[in-house]
Amino acid sequence: MIYIHVPFCKSFCTYCDFYSEIPQEGQFDRYTKQVCDEIRRRSAEIDDHTKTLYFGGGTPSVLPLGDLSRILLTLEECGHGGPYTEFTMEVNPEDIVERGLPYVQSLKALGVNRISLGIQSFNDNLLRWMNRRHDAEHAREAFRLVREAGIGNISIDLIFGLSNLLDEVWDQTISEALALGPEHISCYQLTVEGDSVLAHRLENGDYEEADEELCRKQYDHLCQRLREAGYEHYEISNFCKPGFQALHNSGYWERKPYVGLGPAAHSFSGRGRSWNDAVLEDYGHTEESLSVEDEKVETLMLALRTARGVDGEFLLANCLPENIDPLLREGALVKIGRRYRIPEDHFFVSDQIIRQLI
Template identity: 45%
Template sequence: MSGIYIHIPFCKTHCTYCAFYSELLRDRQGSESFVSALCAEIEDSAFPDNVRTLYIGGGTPSVLSISEFKAITAALESKFPVSGLEEFTVEVNPDDILHWGQDYVEALKSLGVNRISMGVQSFDDGELHLMGRRHNAEQAKSAYNLLLNSHIDNISIDLIFGFREGLDTAVIEAELLNLGRLPQHISCYQLSIEEGSGLDRMQQKGLYAMPADEECERQYYAICSMLKRLGYHHYEISNWALPGFESRHNSAYWNHSPYLGLGPGAHSLIIDEKGNFIRRWNDECLEKYLQLGSMAPGSERQRAWNTLRGEERLTPEQIREERIFLGLRTDKGVDGQRIPEDKWFVSDSIIVDML
């Protein structure tokens, strides 16, 4: 299983809890220049494996126009063998879906997108306002209906817990059941306050306080019970799916499979010709990315991408540790066959128990 992740580094506004790399999108010229640089990076990239999943995330990919999506998919198709593509996900914001309308969603579908991941985050307008989201609960539900009307039959929604005291899962359950059709997939992450984020500043000024750990734990277990009741398979700490709709792309991360990341801030895990595992990342610098992307095609540009990149060769210990902690996130657990034997490792009683 191998996938490509593309990072779109733009948002229209910044949410108060967010730490993902993104710049404010000021005009269409900004996104057009970025897409042209991204197509250059695609052209200059190599990835030996057959691509099984594509994931366009961010940032907010739905700030891109359909013609920009067309340019990206055309560049991908001309470079990588994508005929065996099993899953093609695009992340969207409800506000963009309402702005662009049904034609936009249908056009994404015609480009091969077969899974949409939408950031709903909460069904409470007060919370959405504090989070700095650019939609309210009603708009998120309208956008969800628009996806249903566009016959998207694999929809994932993101929710956040641990944002405020007293989260009532009965309310969330009722909202989910009122959606017309349950989303096939739900990612529900606990809020964490990232340094330098809006919430961090609000917390320092005494304008916001996170619930206590015990309350977050109560919320998490209440969510687990509620989603189990609704028929969801809890397959990863923060991810639930109706049977058969587990995310293939994200499952490949947790399975420690290789993937190629493109766009500023994107990470890759690549196995080189000698069998080494290489972690590679693009720096979070849009300006430099645009500068490299505007160079004339050729070997000089191809080499120049390295000035934006960092990489490390994973040691056997790192591979072991990553496979253990990634496996422990999932209901499959750690696959002992894929953990090379090691004295230090097998002397740890907790790990031995897991294997």
């Protein structure tokens, strides 16, 4: 599993505090050179068992195709070339519309077989409030172009948990998403991140956070609409048509090893975690091993995010019966075969449930 972080954005969204830079002259070239050097240096760490490649960001769709090709060629030279079982590229709608059908056709020709479109909302007022560069029409047009290019596995991202998201606007956004028929929908609850514009708005009294009741209402509505439309709710924030679970992200939840390349990218070796510095040039790499306790907590936290849940033997060996039993009695945890899971109607409070277990 390979993750490549593309730390460029043409503008910054109000809620985001990910590491990202507005691209300057010559930076794509220098970035690409560094990623290629890192591939060569860390080639032995790459485990091709789960053969997935994921370009995330930032905004990978701002990267010139020539630079993308150089990275793919370097992977090939090092013995980690395609075809990949799943090759995902995160893209923003406005880049797809600006660069047009030939761009998506080129992505497909380079081996991309899954596109993740950062739509977030189909409401223009909210999109402006988020400082997104696209509007709803761009989102629909981008989706159409990706489909026309022959990409049969499209994921779209949506955001809920905003205090200024009216019920009818949320319902309309879900309807618009369903009308497009994506194979996969990721839906994240807005959180106010440390140094984001939204955090400053909150401080200045220009934004009030949505309370838990409102977030829960929006989440429940989403779950109900997507269930009725035939989507499987296979992870707290992820839904798919049958057979379209994200392989790469599922690997994260199953704690499969992955190598993250590029500034600010994180990696997991199976024994320890490591990450690159969040700077564009000459980024360093820091490693951290995990204690037995860390591993136990991670396994529980990641597995219980999913509908597959956690292995029963693991749960019973690592959690006390006095913590497990009350959750089973109140239906916050259910046993299915040899596994235990948090049922969908308790997903929203999964953090509390996991804290109770550990």
